[in-house]
């Protein structure tokens with residue numbers, strides 16, 4: 001093992017011109033996630049994480065964790081080859097944070113010897129019989145349904161192979177990042193390591209930076225919540241090799257969420273009909289509510305392609321009409337917010353849902369529209385209408401964000417007792 005060097009100004013090297021957060025798939029996040037944070041370049045003040053002076057987990061800690069292995073600055077590699085019944089995982093982080101992650105209940109459970117049956121029962125890390133990987137013209141490889149798949153069916157569910165403290169991109173030189181990544185990947189069990197490298201594809205010319213390219217092009221923000229105030233600044237990215245095969249569409253037929261901040265699940269969202277055999281499966285890499293130019297600029301900047309999905313390829317006049325609808329959605333949602341304004345709620349909800357429908361957003365992103373409609377009706381004391389939309393929000397919320405999501409829990413509580421919900425008669429003062 002390598003001891004952790006003291007953290008000094010010299011070894012907190014800043015990568016100017018590298019947008020640390022840009023390449024991370026995060027359709028469920030607000031647009032700000034996609035901007036280079038203001039401290040991305042020239043961060044002489046060093047990382048906000050510096051106060052997490054390494055407090056390393058003991059070597060060979062329980063549950064199969066080993067480390068610290070290679071260290072660069074405050075960041076070290078920790079690994080667990082037994083994790084998730086032998087799939088394995090490696091963490092790149094400071095020691096204290098790595099320790100906190102390893103002790104999260106979901107990690108502890110998946111590190112235990114009983115993880116195998118749990119994973120089988122929850123169909124996690126199991127190859128889907130309905131999904132194939134194929135070459136897709138103009139996009140490299142992609143995922144395709146080999147039989148019909150109904151809305152709400154799970155497509156893929158995987159634990160991450162790598163969990164990486166995002167600030168490591170800020171704080172370390174490219175060479176140091178490469179050394180950590182090489183070590184982390186080398187510690188994965190063979191099958192998982194092979195799957196990691198498969199993300200490179202066939203056509204790519206191999207080079208020294210491949211491993212960084214893989215991580216930058218194929219990772220997701222992990223909404224991990226660590227206990228205690230000290231971790232508020234910590235955010236993570238995860239690499240899920242099998243999930244990386246989804247291509248992008250601004251109006252996708254699959255939605256994903258990260259259960260417990262860690263397990264990547266995708267569900268089919270197509271409606272009114274099911275996904276048909278031969279149809280490509282897609283997720284959205286960007287905020288689908290952004291206007292076309294912004295969506296295309298983001299796919300171009302972060303993944304090197306200009307989106308050619310049906311919504312982006314509309315003729316100019318229709319694309320302008322689409323952009324106009326997206327602005328309107330924002331406007332109507334604001335007026336519908338409980339207590340916000342006196343509006344004719346029936347008319348406004350009808351307008352909102354019509355805008356979503358015209359924008360083909362209802363199937364993959366219907367949950368916010370139904371939710372605001374439910375809250376809005378509840379805020380004017382219209383209980384039956386609130387229930388109607390809360391039920392629609394519930395279905396959409398489960399498919400889009402998972403049964404445990406905050407949006408689903410909120411609708412369950414509204415449905416349970418509309419009059420006791422915070423939104424009840426909020427607009428009637």
Ligand SMILES: C[S@@+](CC[C@H](N)C(=O)[O-])C[C@H]1O[C@@H](n2cnc3c(N)ncnc32)[C@H](O)[C@@H]1O
Pocket residue numbers: 138139140141142199200201217218244245246247248249303304305306307308309
């Ligand atoms: C997460 S990977 C998806 C799998 C990838 N197609 C492959 O063969 O490994 C992201 C990369 O796929 C390609 N890609 C994804 N969606 C695309 C789209 N809608 N149009 C063109 N290329 C796309 C881009 O090269 C992008 O950098």
